[in-house]
Amino acid sequence: MIRRLLLTAAFFCTTAELIYAQLASYGVILDANTIGTQLSIFSWKPRVFATPFPEVSLPTSETVSVRITPFIGDVCQSSSDLSDYLSALINLAKESLVGVDLVTVPIYFKGTGQLREMHLNESQYVLSMVRMVLSDATFNPFYFESNMARIISGEEQAAYTWAAVNLLRNALISVSDMYNSTQVVVTSGEPLVGIVDLTPTSTQIAFWVPAQV
Amino acid sequence: MFIYSLAAVRSSWRLYAKSFLGFGYLTMLQSHLTASVNDAMKIIVPGSAQVPFYLDYCYFAGYAAYAASDKYPGVHVRLTGPPIPAQDQFDRCLAVVGPLLFAYDNSYCREVYGDEYCSINGAYQPRLTSNFSGNSFQFFGTSSFVLVWKILLLPETASLIEYHDNAEKLCSMTFSQVIDYYDSHNFFSDPDEELSVELPNYCYLVSYVYLLLTDGFRFPPDAVITVSPAINDRTVTWTVGAIMHEINEFPWTLESTGSHTTSLHRLMSGSLVRLSVAFSALALCK
Numbered sequence: 001m002i003r004r005l006l007l008t009a010a011f012f013c014t015t016a017e018l019i020y021a022q023l024a025s026y027g028v029i030l031d032a033n034t035i036g037t038q039l040s041i042f043s044w045k046p047r048v049f050a051t052p053f054p055e056v057s058l059p060t061s062e063t064v065s066v067r068i069t070p071f072i073g074d075v076c077q078s079s080s081d082l083s084d085y086l087s088a089l090i091n092l093a094k095e096s097l098v099g100v101d102l103v104t105v106p107i108y109f110k111g112t113g114q115l116r117e118m119h120l121n122e123s124q125y126v127l128s129m130v131r132m133v134l135s136d137a138t139f140n141p142f143y144f145e146s147n148m149a150r151i152i153s154g155e156e157q158a159a160y161t162w163a164a165v166n167l168l169r170n171a172l173i174s175v176s177d178m179y180n181s182t183q184v185v186v187t188s189g190e191p192l193v194g195i196v197d198l199t200p201t202s203t204q205i206a207f208w209v210p211a212q213v
Numbered sequence: 214m215f216i217y218s219l220a221a222v223r224s225s226w227r228l229y230a231k232s233f234l235g236f237g238y239l240t241m242l243q244s245h246l247t248a249s250v251n252d253a254m255k256i257i258v259p260g261s262a263q264v265p266f267y268l269d270y271c272y273f274a275g276y277a278a279y280a281a282s283d284k285y286p287g288v289h290v291r292l293t294g295p296p297i298p299a300q301d302q303f304d305r306c307l308a309v310v311g312p313l314l315f316a317y318d319n320s321y322c323r324e325v326y327g328d329e330y331c332s333i334n335g336a337y338q339p340r341l342t343s344n345f346s347g348n349s350f351q352f353f354g355t356s357s358f359v360l361v362w363k364i365l366l367l368p369e370t371a372s373l374i375e376y377h378d379n380a381e382k383l384c385s386m387t388f389s390q391v392i393d394y395y396d397s398h399n400f401f402s403d404p405d406e407e408l409s410v411e412l413p414n415y416c417y418l419v420s421y422v423y424l425l426l427t428d429g430f431r432f433p434p435d436a437v438i439t440v441s442p443a444i445n446d447r448t449v450t451w452t453v454g455a456i457m458h459e460i461n462e463f464p465w466t467l468e469s470t471g472s473h474t475t476s477l478h479r480l481m482s483g484s485l486v487r488l489s490v491a492f493s494a495l496a497l498c499k
Contacts, residue, residue, distance in 0.1 A: 027459060029452045034239075042456045047465035056224055057460045059453060110455060116234055152455075154232020159217050160454030162228060165353045167457060168444035192226075194341065194350060196430060196438070197451075198357040198422065200239035205332075205430055206230040207350065209339050 026100060027059075028093050028107040028142060030086075032130075034114040034200045036069035039089040041096055058167065064096045071114055076126045082133050090140055107142035109134060109149035112157055113201035123151060158204035162195045169193065229339050236314070236333065236429075238357055241421055242414060244313050245271065250282035250290045266291040270305035271417035274298040276388035278413060294388065303377075303384040306420040314424050333429040341431060352432070354440035355449050360407055361422045362440040364415050366398065370439040373423070373432060380423060384416040391415065 025046060031038040042059040049055060068088055075085040097105060109130050115123045131146045133139060152160075166172040171190040194207030217226045235241075253267035265288065272278070272294035279289040299305055314333055322331035332338040341350050354362070362371070365379040386394065391412065395401070400408045411418060426432045443449060 027456050029456055031450070031452050034237075038450075038452070040450070040452045040456075042453075042460075044460050047460075047463055048468050049465055050468050052467065054465045057457075057463075057465075059456050059460065062447065062453065065448060065450075106459070108455070108459065110452075112451075113234065113237060117240075154234060155230045156455075157451050158230040158232050159228055160451040160458065161355055161449075162230065163217060163454030163457060164451055165355065165444065165449055167453060168447050168449060169353075170445075191351065193439070194352045195355060196352055196358065196426065197355045198361075198425075199237045200357070201237035202232055202234045202240075203236045203425060204230070204232045205338070206228050207342060207352070209227055209229050209342060 026097060026105045028105060030089060030107065030109045032072045032109065032111040032115060034071055034112075036067045037072050037086070037089065038065065038067040039093060040065045041093060064092065066092060072111070072130070073114065073118060073122065073126050076129045079129055079133055082129050083136075083139055086130075086133060087139070090142075094141065102141040103143055105142050106148065107134065107140065107144050111151035113154070113199050115151045116154065117201050127151060154202055154204055157202075158195070158197065158206040161197050161204060162206035165195050166192055231332070231336055231338065233334055233336070236425070238418055238421060241310070241313060242417060244316075245310060245417060245421075246280040246292070247282045247284075248313060249292055249309075250280050250288070251284055253290045253292075254282075254285050254288065264289075264291055266293060268293060268295060269309070270295065270299065270302055271309055271420060272413065273384075273386060273388040273391055273416060274302075276413050298385045298387055300385060302416065303381040303420060306384055306416050307424055310417065310421050310424055311428070314421070314429055329431065332431060333425075338431065350436075352436070352438050353449075354438050355451075357407075358422070358438075358440045359442045360405065360411070361419060363400075363403075363405070363408065365419060367440070369441050370437060372437045373426065373434055376419075376423060377434070380416075380419040383419060388413070 025043055027042050027044075029040045029042070031040065040062055041064040043061050043063060044057050044059050047054065047057055066089065068085070072082075072085065075081050093107070094102065111123070111127070115126060118126070127149060131149045134144045134149060135146065163172060169190045171192050192208050195205070197204040197206075217228050235244075249267050249269055250265075253265045257263065257265045267290055269292040272292060274294045274297050277291055277293040280292050281289050295302070317334045319328075319331045319333075319335050322335045322337055326337050330337055330339065341352075362369075365376060365383065367375060367379060383391070395408075395412065400412075403409075426436075426438070427434060432438070441449065447453070
């Protein structure tokens with residue numbers, strides 16, 4: 001009996017680890033902005049590390065980046081309208097990840113400016129429809145939970161843009177800011193830059209600051 | 214203030230990050246047009262058959278368009294640029310747009326922090342810095358800054374002095390000159406449709422962005438900004454930063470000699486990814 005339990009546990013263990021190994025390969029983001037919804041597929045190295053403190057994992061490539069129009073808030077009259085709208089992106093993501101176990105690939109829906117600008121009831125309605133549609137496994141084969149569909153704050157958008165710019169400039173990871181210490185270590189790489197961002201509905205600014213001000 | 218953190222607190226950066234909803238270039242254009250319509254209607258005699266019009270220095274000489282405001286349903290006001298370009302048309306457009314950018318009173322912020330620490334909408338903003346040298350800064354413009362840089366035909370890295378000079382020249386053109394000028398630069402065949410769509414609003418757009426950077430975000434007039442749609446051949450988009458954040462919230466495994474994994478750890482408690490089935494299996498394993 002104990003042997004059987006151990007065998008079962010070993011089976012689950014291996015399966016779970018495989019899921020994790022695969023999970024850390026691809027991820028999908030749907031960026032719902034003013035103009036439309038943009039699909040981006042990212043990949044990264046599996047998160048298997050040799051030391052107990054993991055290194056920072058970086059997205060190594062963006063394999064697909066496609067946008068459909070119009071703004072998602074204009075196509076949410078019914079779940080079938082929304083399914084029709086999103087199906088082009090979901091199908092493209094599926095075609096781009098042939099051979100990958102899609103249930104291990106997380107899909108995020110992140111709304112920005114126009115959704116933030118809508119009346120709360122309306123934006124929450126859009127969000128609930130998106131959650132409903134993406135939770136349907138017959139429509140969306142990717143890994144999804146309802147909290148993976150969000151309207152992000154403008155400050156998050158600013159910080160993500162800052163991180164993206166500095167990552168792509170090879171400035172982010174080479175620099176370590178021990179924020180509880182007065183010591184700052186710059187090992188190599190490009191200097192950090194601040195960002196200013198402008199969209200049809202909002203503007204963002206983000207930059208590193210040397211101390212609590 | 215924002216702590217941007219990856220892999221728990223091994224790598225973290227203290228950021229000032231601020232967003233201003235309603236201060237995008239289209240929402241501000243709409244505010245500008247509405248304000249123009251409302252101003253025009255103040256001088257119209259009620260019941261008059263006259264078509265209301267308004268001289269808008271953010272429109273090029275020779276251009277006119279109709280605009281409406283919710284305050285005056287059914288009324289369309291003719292907004293026109295001047296008959297001939299004004300020498301100081303850029304400054305005149307800045308003067309029109311400025312009050313919209315600072316519609317919110319900054320006096321409380323000034324009282325508390327001092328003028329140099331206030332940006333727009335009454336918001337506090339620390340002194341501009343970007344890297345560890347403390348006093349210097351480099352900034353990168355993304356999204357629609359690319360559109361503005363294209364309109365002003367600026368190099369990827371340009372100073373606000375160059376920006377100002379090119380914007381002055383642009384706003385002092387007639388509308389037909391603008392069309393010819395951009396046709397000669399192949400703007401109408403550019404895949405970015407916004408370049409064509411926004412053509413009549415170019416002077417407004419470059420004026421608003423100049424004000425936003427200088428009076429709003431407090432960039433000095435000689436600041437240098439780099440703007441590009443891509444870095445090292447990769448498109449610049451906030452989603453790259455977002456996925457990086459998500460990835461580093463994922464569980465990870467520890468490699469060991471002879472087998473792929475020996476243990477599984479979960480990083481931060483706030484992880485957005487929850488694989489309950491897998492975790493249950495792991496609970497059985499350990």
